[in-house]
Amino acid sequence: MTDKFLFLTGKLAQPSLQKVLDQMAPLPFDYQILELGLSVAALMTDKMIARRLKPELIVGYKEIIVPGRCRGDLEVLSKSLGISIVRGPEEVKDLPLYFGRERKAPDLSRYDVNIFAEIVDAPERDIDSILSRANYYRESGADVIDIGCLPQEKFPHLEEAVEALHEAGFKVSVDSLELDDLRRAGRAGADYLLSLTEETYHLAEEVDSIPILVPAVPGSLESLERAMELMDKINRPWIADPILDPIHFGLTNSIVRYHQLRQRYPSANIMMGVGNLTELTDAETSGINALLFGIISELGVNNVLATEVSPHARRAIKEADVARRMMYAAKEDSSLPRDLTSDLLVTHERRPFPDNDQEIEALASNIKDPNYRIKVAEEGIYLFNRDGLMREVDPYAFYPQLDLKGDLGHAFYLGAELAKAQIAWQLGKRYTQDQELQWGCATIVEQEDLTQQQAEGTTMRTGKKSGPAKQ
Numbered sequence: 516m517t518d519k520f521l522f523l524t525g526k527l528a529q530p531s532l533q534k535v536l537d538q539m540a541p542l543p544f545d546y547q548i549l550e551l552g553l554s555v556a557a558l559m560t561d562k563m564i565a566r567r568l569k570p571e572l573i574v575g576y577k578e579i580i581v582p583g584r585c586r587g588d589l590e591v592l593s594k595s596l597g598i599s600i601v602r603g604p605e606e607v608k609d610l611p612l613y614f615g616r617e618r619k620a621p622d623l624s625r626y627d628v629n630i631f632a633e634i635v636d637a638p639e640r641d642i643d644s645i646l647s648r649a650n651y652y653r654e655s656g657a658d659v660i661d662i663g664c665l666p667q668e669k670f671p672h673l674e675e676a677v678e679a680l681h682e683a684g685f686k687v688s689v690d691s692l693e694l695d696d697l698r699r700a701g702r703a704g705a706d707y708l709l710s711l712t713e714e715t716y717h718l719a720e721e722v723d724s725i726p727i728l729v730p731a732v733p734g735s736l737e738s739l740e741r742a743m744e745l746m747d748k749i750n751r752p753w754i755a756d757p758i759l760d761p762i763h764f765g766l767t768n769s770i771v772r773y774h775q776l777r778q779r780y781p782s783a784n785i786m787m788g789v790g791n792l793t794e795l796t797d798a799e800t801s802g803i804n805a806l807l808f809g810i811i812s813e814l815g816v817n818n819v820l821a822t823e824v825s826p827h828a829r830r831a832i833k834e835a836d837v838a839r840r841m842m843y844a845a846k847e848d849s850s851l852p853r854d855l856t857s858d859l860l861v862t863h864e865r866r867p868f869p870d871n872d873q874e875i876e877a878l879a880s881n882i883k884d885p886n887y888r889i890k891v892a893e894e895g896i897y898l899f900n901r902d903g904l905m906r907e908v909d910p911y912a913f914y915p916q917l918d919l920k921g922d923l924g925h926a927f928y929l930g931a932e933l934a935k936a937q938i939a940w941q942l943g944k945r946y947t948q949d950q951e952l953q954w955g956c957a958t959i960v961e962q963e964d965l966t967q968q969q970a971e972g973t974t975m976r977t978g979k980k981s982g983p984a985k986q
Contacts (some may be wrong), residue, residue, distance in 0.1 A: 518577045519545040523564065525556035528582070528607055530849040535610050538619055547576075561587025565595065573598050606854055621844050621855045628811060628839040631688055631707070631786070631820045632657035632832045638670040642679050649685055656836025659707065661820060662700070664691035674703040688727070694718060709820070710756065713742040719751050727754045727786050727818075734758075734765060736772050743783070754818055756786040761795045770810065777814045786818040787811060793831045794824055801834045801859040801955065805852070808838035812846050833956045834859060858956040867943040868892045879904040887929060889936050891946040896936045910937050
């Protein structure tokens with residue numbers, strides 16, 4: 516007779532649990548999924564199970580499997596109900612491993628957000644430089660190359676730039692506060708124009724480019740809606756951008772505007788420019804991008820304008836590409852955006868220390884040769900060979916205890932490895948001797964001298980002419 520298992524879960528995790536079990540088929544057991552009447556499975560407790568699991572629901576089952584984060588004494592509960600109750604893995608995606616199978620690799624090939632990557636200083640670059648930057652952005656994941664015009668600066672080779680990018684296979688948008696620049700770009704065949712308002716929408720009647728619409732009055736959703744309605748009257752496509760404002764300059768209200776726009780127009784094409792957060796916040800852009808793309812995924816925003824101006828945002832396009840794929844996969848699986856990719860975990864890792872103090876001590880006790888091994892655990896940095904085990908948090912503290920006998924090469928090697936180990940311990944990263952530390956997508960590509968980027972003069976996108984952002 517085939518064993519039968521009962522899986523307890525919550526409403527939000529039920530689709531994901533069902534999908535994982537379906538992917539594991541054929542299974543050597545029968546099963547049933549029971550949603551226990553709560554939204555979040557991780558909030559399940561032994562007392563909740565005891566109250567809600569009626570005796571007639573468990574007849575015929577060999578074992579009950581509860582979420583890995585379920586709290587309480589399951590041994591007492593098992594005795595009370597007369598059936599084995601065990602915790603499964605903390606992450607539902609790890610169920611295949613729990614049952615001795617390899618977990619199916621997540622599919623990160625799909626996304627539903629287009630990335631517009633802006634070359635913010637295009638007028639100051641020649642055509643070859645524009646193409647070089649565009650190729651770097653494309654390899655980082657960009658779908659559209661945005662040519663940024665500079666206020667009150669001439670751009671005589673604008674048309675040539677649009678043509679060269681098209682010949683190289685790029686989709687092209689042009690971003691300017693000057694109507695004449697946008698008119699020239701549209702006539703040159705630009706695919707998109709950033710940005711038009713209810714006051715300038717008529718330019719869309721002159722060219723074939725798709726306009727990105729912004730409010731004529733900063734912060735006014737009504738102004739943006741009027742522009743959308745005017746475009747509908749002339750039967751032309753458009754993309755709406757309510758404008759994401761920087762922190763303390765209206766961020767929360769701007770997110771509310773995006774939410775209101777999506778509620779009022781469920782099928783509208785919407786853009787969000789993320790640079791006002793990634794560029795104007797002194798924080799890791801990988802985390803900012805992850806959070807923003809979570810919001811973008813929930814709201815169904817399908818176009819993003821991203822930049823790499825400030826030196827700390829030098830991987831923002833690649834991070835945006837990773838974030839959109841990760842959020843798409845999580846949304847498709849009805850799961851949390853966890854254990855899909857570590858590319859956005861630049862300075863930390865979810866499981867940085869695979870070995871604990873006792874395990875390292877046991878390993879060290881079995882070493883029979885003079886070669887030094889290095890391990891990192893939560894308690895510190897461990898250095899050991901047959902002669903003993905040392906633990907410190909400062910690599911310099913090891914030096915008086917080492918017997919290197921004038922071996923400069925060995926000393927250099929240990930210095931380099933201990934420096935990596937110290938960084939890993941301080942940041943909470945995985946350290947493996949003789950291997951490089953992993954920095955996610957922060958070190959994936961570097962194909963252009965990024966010193967050409969300007970750290971100063973980042974401009975807030977407001978739909979109106981503005982100077983450098985005030986610090």
